[in-house]
Amino acid sequence: MGIKKRQISTEKNIQKQDLRILLRLSPFIKPYKKVVMIAMIALIVTSLSFLLFGQGIKLFIDEGIYTLNKTQLITIAVVLATLVIGTFFRFYFVSWIGERVSNDVRLAVFNHLLTLHPHYFEINRSGEINARLTTDTTLLQSIFGFSISMALSSVLLFFGGLVMMLITNIKLALIVLVTVPIILLPMAVYGRRLRSLSRKSQDTVADIGTYAGEIVQNIKVVQSFTREPEESLSFSNEVEKAFAAAKRRIMQSSMLISAAMVLVFTGLGAMIWFGAKDVSNGDISAGELASFVFYAIMVARSVAVISEIYGQLQRAAGATERLLELLSEKSQIQSPENPIEMPTGSLSINFDNVSFSYPSRPLEKALKGISFKVNEGETVAIVGLSGSGKTTIFELLQRFYDPSLGSVEVGNVNIKSLDPTSLRNNIGVVPQQPTLFSADVSHNISYGDPMANDKQIRNAAKEAFALDFIEELPDGFSSYLGEQGVRLSGGQRQRIAIARAILKDPSILLLDEATSALDANSEQKVQEALKILMQGRTTLIIAHRLATIMHADRILLIDKGRLVAEGTHQALLSSSKLYKRLCELQFNH
Ligand SMILES: Nc1ncnc2c1ncn2[C@@H]1O[C@H](COP(=O)(O)OP(=O)(O)OP(=O)(O)O)[C@@H](O)[C@H]1O
Ligand SMILES: [Mg+2]
Numbered sequence: 001m002g003i004k005k006r007q008i009s010t011e012k013n014i015q016k017q018d019l020r021i022l023l024r025l026s027p028f029i030k031p032y033k034k035v036v037m038i039a040m041i042a043l044i045v046t047s048l049s050f051l052l053f054g055q056g057i058k059l060f061i062d063e064g065i066y067t068l069n070k071t072q073l074i075t076i077a078v079v080l081a082t083l084v085i086g087t088f089f090r091f092y093f094v095s096w097i098g099e100r101v102s103n104d105v106r107l108a109v110f111n112h113l114l115t116l117h118p119h120y121f122e123i124n125r126s127g128e129i130n131a132r133l134t135t136d137t138t139l140l141q142s143i144f145g146f147s148i149s150m151a152l153s154s155v156l157l158f159f160g161g162l163v164m165m166l167i168t169n170i171k172l173a174l175i176v177l178v179t180v181p182i183i184l185l186p187m188a189v190y191g192r193r194l195r196s197l198s199r200k201s202q203d204t205v206a207d208i209g210t211y212a213g214e215i216v217q218n219i220k221v222v223q224s225f226t227r228e229p230e231e232s233l234s235f236s237n238e239v240e241k242a243f244a245a246a247k248r249r250i251m252q253s254s255m256l257i258s259a260a261m262v263l264v265f266t267g268l269g270a271m272i273w274f275g276a277k278d279v280s281n282g283d284i285s286a287g288e289l290a291s292f293v294f295y296a297i298m299v300a301r302s303v304a305v306i307s308e309i310y311g312q313l314q315r316a317a318g319a320t321e322r323l324l325e326l327l328s329e330k331s332q333i334q335s336p337e338n339p340i341e342m343p344t345g346s347l348s349i350n351f352d353n354v355s356f357s358y359p360s361r362p363l364e365k366a367l368k369g370i371s372f373k374v375n376e377g378e379t380v381a382i383v384g385l386s387g388s389g390k391t392t393i394f395e396l397l398q399r400f401y402d403p404s405l406g407s408v409e410v411g412n413v414n415i416k417s418l419d420p421t422s423l424r425n426n427i428g429v430v431p432q433q434p435t436l437f438s439a440d441v442s443h444n445i446s447y448g449d450p451m452a453n454d455k456q457i458r459n460a461a462k463e464a465f466a467l468d469f470i471e472e473l474p475d476g477f478s479s480y481l482g483e484q485g486v487r488l489s490g491g492q493r494q495r496i497a498i499a500r501a502i503l504k505d506p507s508i509l510l511l512d513e514a515t516s517a518l519d520a521n522s523e524q525k526v527q528e529a530l531k532i533l534m535q536g537r538t539t540l541i542i543a544h545r546l547a548t549i550m551h552a553d554r555i556l557l558i559d560k561g562r563l564v565a566e567g568t569h570q571a572l573l574s575s576s577k578l579y580k581r582l583c584e585l586q587f588n589h
Helices: 011-016 019-063 070-115 118-123 126-168 170-217 219-224 228-281 286-328 390-397 420-425 441-446 454-463 467-472 490-504 520-534 546-550 569-575 577-587
Strands: 349-356 367-374 379-384 405-410 427-430 508-512 538-542 554-559 562-567
Touching: 019 070, 019 126, 019 286, 070 126, 070 286, 126 170, 126 286, 170 219, 170 228, 170 286, 219 228, 228 286, 349 390, 367 390, 367 405, 379 390, 379 546, 379 577, 390 405, 390 508, 390 538, 420 427, 427 490, 441 454, 441 490, 454 467, 454 490, 454 520, 490 520, 508 520, 520 538, 520 546, 554 569, 554 577, 562 569, 562 577, 569 577
Parallel strands: 367 562, 379 538, 379 554, 427 508, 508 538
Antiparallel strands: 349 367, 349 405, 554 562
């Protein structure tokens, strides 16, 4: 099992992106303008008090602490108190913004995912989408909750320190001014390389998550085929790839920091050398030199912090780009601007010359010019060999995809003119492989109608012949079913899915081999339940068994995406060879 090429983003466009992409997150910050203001004020106040600190050092050294008068002492106390209180507010509100914004982005991404067409999830693996939701948004949290504020305060301290240096001693300040551009240059060059390396490193980490997720989900297949050693080996390859990518990135980061440090210390050394001379000549006081060094270190530290954060911001730019890309993904299934109101009551279904290819297999037609009509309240069975296109008909009816040709009508309205939500509200499906959520029985049944009360849920379970086994579960309706309902048998899962459809009470019922996983005894019971359920509803039922087919008013025979015959069981037996063969081979079990 190899890692397929990711689809979510392409390498090309990231190269051109720069930090400006972070600005496109401003809509997420706008609602919290006031908090941002408080944080900014706290940030400016703390930076200013820190700058004043240098003056305190000068006072201490030149005048001595015991000779300070009351006002001077009070001033120092006030500055210190401001620094402490300001730091509290800054830390609290900046972190608050980080958490708030990253969670808002997470929510926006999730809400957007909910609206996307199913094809999107066929080409993007769930692990990658999860990585967007967790890793990328966490990166944003650290950026907004820490890095940006550190960068801003470093910029303030950098310029403030520089000004104070100039005020304290022009000659020494000039030495530093020459050093600073020399420091900035290599930083810019390295920063660029760091950006592409960061992205690669992040991508490989996402791959690891995807890989592990898939294996864990299919653990029984892995163990049954005893493929543990191979999986372990492939996973270790993935891990090593991630490590190699991270190694390249941290190498660049380390070089960047060390280069900056070498240059800073050289500058500092030169400065102290010249400064000490001036002190011994009596040009400046010892206190002035000390406060100058304090400012110089502050400036140097700011540069180091900015260079470090520059790399982080670039990683965040990568994450932001991917998140924005996901957010700008348009659903291929759109509600029309002015949707026609969903017809009420019993609904007919009409397929008019429908052809369709799955987007991931555009050359192969899953349906070829299919036309049929199901009248209000009628029950029609669909039969055909595996892969003939039966489930595909259901997918189109729910408008998970649009047909390439022809139209699908419900209640004599083209479903493209309806709001997909109101269309789906009127359709109840019992799918071929019923999927359950990792929650309890009640939650899974009430998925059909979140407003249902316990009694209604119980009734639905009873009608689906699920009550007996549910009551035998350790906690009855509150029993946890495990991830995707693994703690139930296939037949039990089907009955939960039937109960869910019963609770939804839809006008159109789509049953995809709803009873295939049941034994003869339970099947008979569920058949009876379905018979009651089908009354008064338009029902399409994909069937592999004669018992199911017998309930139908009519039968559609599908072969390789075409409708090849249509009629009652008896009529088809005499008119269609394929149907006869299907009956002999399959239906009579
Ligand atoms: N998501 C998909 N992407 C691409 N091709 C698909 C997809 N789903 C189904 N197909 C293909 O479309 C064809 C029809 O599939 P469909 O699921 O409708 O068959 P079916 O009649 O329901 O078969 P079965 O009885 O085995 O359930 C098959 O060739 C299948 O491989
Ligand atoms: Mg199918």
